Amino acid sequence: MYKKKQIVEVEIIDLGDKNQCFGRLDDGMSIFVQGTAAVDDVVKAEIFKIKKKFLAARMCELVKPSPHRIEPVCPYFGLCGGCKWQHMDYSEQLRLKRKQVQDALEHLGGFKEVECTPCIPAPELFGYRNKMDFSFTDLRYLTSEEIDIPADQQEKPLDFALGFHAPGCYSKAIDINHCDLSTEEMNSTLNAVRKFCLEHKNELPIYSTRSHTGELRNLVVRHGGHTGEFMVNLVTSTHNPPLMKKLSEKLQAVLGDRLTTFVNNITSAKNTVAFGEKEYVLHGPGYITDRLGDYTYRISANSFFQTNTAQAEKLYLQILESAQLKPSDIVYDLFCGTGSITLFASGHCQKVLGVELVESSVRDARANAKRHNVSNCEFIQLDLKDIKLIEQDMKDFGAPDVVITDPPRAGMNPRAVKMLLVIAPPAIVYVSCNPASLARDGQMLCENGQYKLVSCQPIDMFPQTNHVESVARFERI
Numbered sequence: 001m002y003k004k005k006q007i008v009e010v011e012i013i014d015l016g017d018k019n020q021c022f023g024r025l026d027d028g029m030s031i032f033v034q035g036t037a038a039v040d041d042v043v044k045a046e047i048f049k050i051k052k053k054f055l056a057a058r059m060c061e062l063v064k065p066s067p068h069r070i071e072p073v074c075p076y077f078g079l080c081g082g083c084k085w086q087h088m089d090y091s092e093q094l095r096l097k098r099k100q101v102q103d104a105l106e107h108l109g110g111f112k113e114v115e116c117t118p119c120i121p122a123p124e125l126f127g128y129r130n131k132m133d134f135s136f137t138d139l140r141y142l143t144s145e146e147i148d149i150p151a152d153q154q155e156k157p158l159d160f161a162l163g164f165h166a167p168g169c170y171s172k173a174i175d176i177n178h179c180d181l182s183t184e185e186m187n188s189t190l191n192a193v194r195k196f197c198l199e200h201k202n203e204l205p206i207y208s209t210r211s212h213t214g215e216l217r218n219l220v221v222r223h224g225g226h227t228g229e230f231m232v233n234l235v236t237s238t239h240n241p242p243l244m245k246k247l248s249e250k251l252q253a254v255l256g257d258r259l260t261t262f263v264n265n266i267t268s269a270k271n272t273v274a275f276g277e278k279e280y281v282l283h284g285p286g287y288i289t290d291r292l293g294d295y296t297y298r299i300s301a302n303s304f305f306q307t308n309t310a311q312a313e314k315l316y317l318q319i320l321e322s323a324q325l326k327p328s329d330i331v332y333d334l335f336c337g338t339g340s341i342t343l344f345a346s347g348h349c350q351k352v353l354g355v356e357l358v359e360s361s362v363r364d365a366r367a368n369a370k371r372h373n374v375s376n377c378e379f380i381q382l383d384l385k386d387i388k389l390i391e392q393d394m395k396d397f398g399a400p401d402v403v404i405t406d407p408p409r410a411g412m413n414p415r416a417v418k419m420l421l422v423i424a425p426p427a428i429v430y431v432s433c434n435p436a437s438l439a440r441d442g443q444m445l446c447e448n449g450q451y452k453l454v455s456c457q458p459i460d461m462f463p464q465t466n467h468v469e470s471v472a473r474f475e476r477i
């Protein structure tokens with residue numbers, strides 16, 4: 001009885017992934033609505049798919065706004081995939097983040113007994129990011145208003161963009177001048193680099209993801225949240241010494257003493273990831289430092305560091321609380337990055353082994369331990385898919401009492417989870433930025449009755465976005 005293109009009115013009762021929300025029509029029919037809605041909004045939506053058990057529709061009108069709706073501050077809201085939740089007040093964002101973790105644990109992981117604690121709020125709701133990764137594309141993403149404007153009347157060139165990829169669209173970026181999650185300094189650097197690159201468009205063409213030719217790929221700006229040190233990293237296909245020298249001078253003129261270092265990373269990869277195979281240091285030491293708690297960390301361009309400095313300290317205290325370390329404990333910190341959790345844990349146990357894939361991160365981690373005269377930490381560079389290597393290192397270092405694991409969004413490789421089941425430490429603290437992979441890996445740890453999930457604490461590292469971090473403790477039964 002439903003028809004395609006039919007308009008229905010529905011109250012939104014939940015939010016899903018990828019700009020999708022959920023409601024139920026008067027007859028109980030489920031409906032997935034594409035569009036930026038909030039829970040308790042009443043919207044009109046046009047049906048485009050009809051299935052036996054559900055409908056899919058596109059939101060076309062907001063009939064009654066949710067009491068949690070607020071005006072988004074960003075002009076790119078709805079276009080840029082970064083801040084999907086700017087239209088909801090912060091208490092609602094926190095409620096939904098906790099719910100996301102709880103739902104994933106229950107529905108994907110089968111964990112029915114554990115109640116997540118309320119999500120720990122972040123101290124800063126905007127301007128909290130210490131790292132921004134902007135992409136160059138030779139096709140500018142056009143808004144629906146811009147599409148109809150003839151090329152010669154467009155305000156900005158059609159074949160140049162520096163900003164963020166439109167959701168699900170890697171060949172086009174929205175050309176942005178300002179992001180509210182970054183700082184003024186980062187925004188002015190973005191605009192200075194754009195101006196320079198436009199002036200040298202012929203010598204520095206933009207890399208094309210279709211023809212795989214061209215030079216400019218990413219601009220990464222990074223600052224120490226507590227130290228104010230500032231890094232600019234331009235990622236290109238090849239190194240052009242005279243132009244990079246010119247850009248270095250330009251950046252020093254714009255940023256003055258605030259520019260700590262400028263590096264040029266070179267990549268031949270066909271993907272859009274800002275990771276260099278070779279690095280040229282044009283200004284400063286090639287790294288910046290930042291402080292978390294009692295520790296100052298050196299961070300190189302290709303090394304991971306938590307992107308919200310103020311909240312990272314809270315995250316690490318939460319990890320320590322969850323790990324319940326004893327002075328005699330041997331601890332493994334898997335996916336250790338620059339050794340930040342490793343050092344935090346080092347003062348509370350006998351010794352810590354940090355394991356990490358990226359060479360510059362391991363180098364930074366060793367330098368960070370040395371800087372603080374920490375002698376009970378060791379770091380090894382290996383791919384955690386390689387079980388044989390970690391087995392050998394375990395023999396040398398000693399079996400762990402507690403394993404802290406903090407993998408990337410995709411979670412742990414199944415072989416690495418199996419390795420944990422073989423090592424079988426009494427406690428595993430799983431730090432996750434993706435509730436779905438936490439639920440999947442957690443289920444693997446618990447399915448044979450070897451472990452049980454005892455607690456899960458969500459923490460908000462990324463206000464305005466739909467992302468959430470969690471710290472989960474698993475205990476051996």
Ligand SMILES: C[S@@+](CC[C@H](N)C(=O)[O-])C[C@H]1O[C@@H](n2cnc3c(N)ncnc32)[C@H](O)[C@@H]1O
Pocket residue numbers: 303304305306334335336337338339340341355356357358361382383384385406407408409
């Ligand atoms: C979410 S970060 C966590 C870093 C660190 N624990 C922190 O809090 O700063 C994940 C880390 O895992 C590393 N990594 C990714 N894949 C890996 C693999 N297969 N083996 C070892 N480390 C890996 C990344 O380089 C990154 O440093």
